[in-house]
Amino acid sequence: MSISNKISDSSVRRISIYLRILERMEKNGDETVSSEELSDHSGTTAAQVRKDLSSFGSFGKRGLGYGVSELALCIRKIIGVDRSWRVALVGVGRIGSALVDWGGFLDRGYDIVAILDVDPSKIGQKWSGLTVCDMDDFEDVVREQGVELIILAVPVEAVSDVVDRIADVGIRGILNFAPTTLRVPEGITVKDVNMVMELEALSFTLNQQKLKE
Amino acid sequence: MSISNKISDSSVRRISIYLRILERMEKNGDETVSSEELSDHSGTTAAQVRKDLSSFGSFGKRGLGYGVSELALCIRKIIGVDRSWRVALVGVGRIGSALVDWGGFLDRGYDIVAILDVDPSKIGQKWSGLTVCDMDDFEDVVREQGVELIILAVPVEAVSDVVDRIADVGIRGILNFAPTTLRVPEGITVKDVNMVMELEALSFTLNQQKLKE
DNA sequence: ACTAATATGTGAAGCTTTTCACAAGTAAAA
DNA sequence: TTTTACTTGTGAAAAGCTTCACATATTAGT
Numbered sequence: 001m002s003i004s005n006k007i008s009d010s011s012v013r014r015i016s017i018y019l020r021i022l023e024r025m026e027k028n029g030d031e032t033v034s035s036e037e038l039s040d041h042s043g044t045t046a047a048q049v050r051k052d053l054s055s056f057g058s059f060g061k062r063g064l065g066y067g068v069s070e071l072a073l074c075i076r077k078i079i080g081v082d083r084s085w086r087v088a089l090v091g092v093g094r095i096g097s098a099l100v101d102w103g104g105f106l107d108r109g110y111d112i113v114a115i116l117d118v119d120p121s122k123i124g125q126k127w128s129g130l131t132v133c134d135m136d137d138f139e140d141v142v143r144e145q146g147v148e149l150i151i152l153a154v155p156v157e158a159v160s161d162v163v164d165r166i167a168d169v170g171i172r173g174i175l176n177f178a179p180t181t182l183r184v185p186e187g188i189t190v191k192d193v194n195m196v197m198e199l200e201a202l203s204f205t206l207n208q209q210k211l212k213e
Numbered sequence: 214m215s216i217s218n219k220i221s222d223s224s225v226r227r228i229s230i231y232l233r234i235l236e237r238m239e240k241n242g243d244e245t246v247s248s249e250e251l252s253d254h255s256g257t258t259a260a261q262v263r264k265d266l267s268s269f270g271s272f273g274k275r276g277l278g279y280g281v282s283e284l285a286l287c288i289r290k291i292i293g294v295d296r297s298w299r300v301a302l303v304g305v306g307r308i309g310s311a312l313v314d315w316g317g318f319l320d321r322g323y324d325i326v327a328i329l330d331v332d333p334s335k336i337g338q339k340w341s342g343l344t345v346c347d348m349d350d351f352e353d354v355v356r357e358q359g360v361e362l363i364i365l366a367v368p369v370e371a372v373s374d375v376v377d378r379i380a381d382v383g384i385r386g387i388l389n390f391a392p393t394t395l396r397v398p399e400g401i402t403v404k405d406v407n408m409v410m411e412l413e414a415l416s417f418t419l420n421q422q423k424l425k426e
Numbered sequence: 427a428c429t430a431a432t433a434t435g436t437g438a439a440g441c442t443t444t445t446c447a448c449a450a451g452t453a454a455a456a
Numbered sequence: 457t458t459t460t461a462c463t464t465g466t467g468a469a470a471a472g473c474t475t476c477a478c479a480t481a482t483t484a485g486t
Contacts, residue, residue, distance in 0.1 A: 007421075008443065009414065016413040020392060024369075034463065043394045046463090047445060054465055062464040063452035079413045080420035098311025099408075104392075108409045149415060156237075172422065173415040175408070179233060181256045189418045191411040195312075195388070196321045198404040200229040200292045201222065202362060202386040205402045207293035208220075209385065221473070247433060259433090260475055267435055275434040276482035 011052045015075055017042045018049065022072040034065040081109045088114040088147040090162055091154035092122050092132055095177050099151060100127045113145045118158070135162075142169050153177040224265050228288055230255045231262065235285040247278040294322045301327040301360040303375055304367035305335050305345055308390050312364060313340045326358045331371070348375075355382050366390040 021041045025033060035049040042049070053059055053066075059074050060066040076082040087110050089096055096117075099105070105112060115127055118135045125132050133141050141147070150166050152159070152174050159178050166174060167185050174190045176182050179197075182190045234254045238246055248262040255262070266272055266279075272287050273279040289295040300323050302309055309330075312318070318325060328340055331348045338345050346354050354360070363379050365372070365387050372391050379387060380398050387403045389395055392410075395403045 007417075010443080012414050012417050013410060016410045017394060019413075036463085041394060043396070045445070047447095048443095050463090050465065051444080058465070060464050061452065062450065063462050065463065078417065078420075080416040081413060085412075085416055094315045094317070095311070098308070098315065102307045102311065104307070104409060105412065108412070110409070110412050148419070149412070173419050175412055175415060181230060181254065183256070187422075189415055191415050193406065193408050193411055195406050196317065196323075197226060197229045198406055199298075199318065199321070199323050199362070199388055200232075200294060201225050202388060202402055202404050203293040203298055204220075204225050204291065206361070206386050207291075209400075219472095223473080249433085258475070260477095261473095263433090263435065264474075271435070273434050274482065275480065276432050278433065 005055065007055055011055065012079070014042060014044060014048070014052050016079060018052070019072060019075045019079070019081075022068055022075065025068045026072055030068050032065040033068050033071070035060070037065075084109045084111045085148050086111055086113045086146050087149045087151055088112070088116060088142065088145065089151045089153065090116050090135070090138075090166075091152065091158075091177075092117045092119075092127060093153060093155070096151075096153035097127060099153065099177075100130075103128070105151075110149070112151075114141050114147060116141065138165055139169050142171065147171065149173045149175065151175045151177070152182075156180045218268065220268055224268065225292070227255060227257060227261070227265050229292060231265070232285060232288045232292070232294075235281055235288065238281045239285055243281050245278040246281050246284070248273070250278075297322045297324045298361050299324055299326045299359050300362045300364055301325070301329060301355065301358065302364045302366065303329050303348070303351075303379075304365065304371075304390075305330045305332075305340060306366060306368070309364075309366035310340060312366065312390075313343075316341070318364075323362070325364075327354050327360060329354065351378055352382050355384065360384065362386045362388065364388045364390070365395075369393045 018038055021038060022033070035046040038049045039046045053071075056074070056078050059071050073082070087105065089100060089112055092100070092115055100112060100115065112130065114133060115130050116133045116135050116138055117123060122132050123134045148171065150171055150173070152162060154162055156178055159180055159182065163174070163182055163184055167188055172188050174182065174184070174188065176190050176192045179194055184190055231251055234251060235246070248259040251262045252259045266284075269287070269291050272284050286295070300318065302313060302325055305313070305328055313325060313328065325343065327346060328343050329346045329348050329351055330336060335345050336347045361384065363384055363386070365375065367375055369391055372393055372395065376387070376395055376397055380401055385401050387395065387397070387401065389403050389405045392407055397403055
């Protein structure tokens with residue numbers, strides 16, 4: 001009931017998925033949805049959906065289901081996307097520049113307000129309307145722009161220094177694209193996006209299947 | 214001991230991380246490594262490292278630790294990256310094209326051998342040495358190129374059709390970048406890469422921290 | 427040969443997450 | 457009003473995962 005009990009990471013992930021389903025349904029004009037429908041579309045079970053949601057409150061009506069837009073609103077509040085977040089991208093290499101170009105973050109309430117790099121040939125360039133800043137000015141840029149989250153897309157060798165500066169300037173959240181485990185002080189949250197790791201999990205599974213034959 | 218007991222997804226993920234650490238150590242010239250060192254670098258516990266590894270066999274020497282390159286080799290075999298995989302990219306939109314440009318897959322044994330799209334303005338174009346093929350020829354391309362894995366980077370609306378064709382042509386692994394849960398037949402493995410979901414998990418945590426104050 | 431120091435491999439305990447099963451609430455039809 | 461059909465919310469059971477603790481094995485020094 002209260003949000004104070006710890007919510008598991010997997011539960012948060014699933015809730016994020018439910019939100020995406022609800023938004024499609026909202027567009028589609030659906031008014032109510034059952035836990036079973038949500039589970040069908042998210043690849044989990046109806047009981048799981050209800051458990052996930054019930055840890056934040058009672059959003060549904062017995063016998064009826066959940067109100068689509070009502071539930072979507074609640075979830076947005078829960079995961080904090082009822083407002084936009086100010087994000088800085090650090091590192092405009094291959095991945096970094098792809099992320100800026102993509103634009104998929106802004107659509108979902110993550111607003112890239114600054115781009116930084118150490119490479120003199122990149123500093124001053126424009127990337128989708130933003131000028132690449134010198135990493136030397138990192139702390140100033142963060143303060144001026146009110147940056148709350150960092151998307152970290154620098155080479156592995158540079159990670160440790162940048163993480164220190166992120167911590168020092170008081171930022172509490174990092175989305176890490178570098179293929180290494182970040183060591184951060186207490187109070188800073190890191191989420192990793194590691195495409196190669198996912199591919200390796202894939203090939204592991206396929207390998208296992210082959211061995212069983 | 215035997216690989217027949219089910220290995221958890223989180224264990225496979227960690228093993229993938231250990232491999233990355235081992236490769237850094239290999240380059241560094243280190244010869245042996247203890248479970249504690251591995252846990253330090255991967256953000257887990259020594260017991261966890263040993264449990265993870267022991268489900269595949271006994272690779273270490275009591276009192277000594279693990280041989281770095283020996284263990285790396287074993288892990289490569291376990292996750293199936295002791296050889297290269299033939300991958301096709303479906304969808305050359307913003308994300309898709311960024312992935313090709315990136316090149317980080319090839320480095321790790323995932324060889325992009327074909328690129329496909331439905332957009333006539335893209336078909337025939339060259340992307341890092343490969344000509345974009347017409348999605349109409351999907352089945353032929355898959356067979357000619359011996360494609361084993363698909364990187365799926367198409368819009369949500371197109372997902373369902375493409376997944377059907379992937380299943381029909383006999384491919385068993387999909388790395389999904391579309392922000393939706395794929396419904397696939399038994400025997401096909403899907404791994405999702407969902408950057409926005411990670412960001413939402415981040416903002417959830419930051420939100421919670423703020424509420425506790 | 428013996429002792430000290432080190433570090434693996436693993437059964438068992440402890441903890442977390444998922445699934446089950448059902449009481450309780452809602453709406454529409456008879 | 458009563459019945460019927462449905463669906464949530466939630467303790468309790470089951471399953472799964474992580475941590476503990478220690479027997480076991482190896483090397484180096486005395």
